[in-house]
Amino acid sequence: MSRFLSERFSELRAFVPGEQPRDRQYIKLNTNESPYPPAPQVTAAVNGDAISKLRLYGDPENRLLRESIGAFLGLPPSRIFAANGSDEVLSYIFMAFCDKDIGVSFPDISYGFYNVYADLYGLSKHEIPLNEDFSLEIADYFNLGTTIVLANPNAPTGLCISRADIESIVKANPNNIVAIDEAYIDFGGESALPLTEKYDNLLVVQTFSKSRSMAGARLGFAIGCEGLIADLERLRFSNNPFNINSLSSAAGIAAIEGQAYYDKNTAEIIQTRDYSTKKLQELGFILTKSETNFLFLRHPKLEGRELYSGLRERGILVRHFDKPRTRDYVRITVGTPPQMEQLISALQELVS
């Protein structure tokens, strides 16, 4: 740290992304990327013509992309906010809807960025403990008087709450924003999307990074009522109107056209997830009921750190969160069937 960094950031602890090592070829099951390439439509769209357009600024309103996402969801573009990954969407939500003294609430075990954004924007934060089994106590979120951010399905636990439960939380906080981060929704659970028709305090956040195989493109979006989207647009235009590069925008529009291809991959990943779950249970692992493209598991005989390093030595990268409540666990992305077979043999070796 230099002596010039603003005082208000002196304690800021940055987000720690999953490692992207270059030292050797790993089976990479640590950042919940898709094991499958983007849709063929995407390869076709990011061509010479799209590249020649890099000379120009893109459309600051991201109109074509928002129209295309909107058409897919059956919504007008005025109800879609698009940004550079859902991380950026979340950043704008924290910036826009959490005043210092109102603050923000989220579960104690959830996506690490919520904590970081709360600190970045100097917000008071309320980390609400999940139950012992990582389930979420709905009533803990009634009448909080703060902005609420929930990942559903949750990460890294993989667990879901129902749409009815989300509705009761939204209803019980009519004067505060509830943001539902649906990064994994294509792999399980019920989207809160239909509720955005009815409630002006609900935002649903989705991404192209997981089920659509485009983590590197950086594309995410939010759905809400027109007023909320206009607020987010106002902040985006005050910060970075060209937040989505034109190649990613073209890739995003093409990805929407390739939805049938992605649905097939998603079904495959769900099948691989459920198969791997069974195999790992047979080895004595204890898994949460994941509705995502990752597994969250522990073994009575081994610590999370040992699982993590044992797998790393065997060329498989997974994620370990060294916090009191998650220390015993590792989070493992669901890869292709052959990758999962290698994982299962490696874990079998480790536990025997």
Ligand SMILES: *Cc1c(COP(=O)(O)O)cnc(C)c1O
């Ligand atoms: C991966 C992930 C994100 C970030 O997605 P990007 O669109 O790549 O920024 C957001 N929330 C959760 C819960 C995630 O797991």
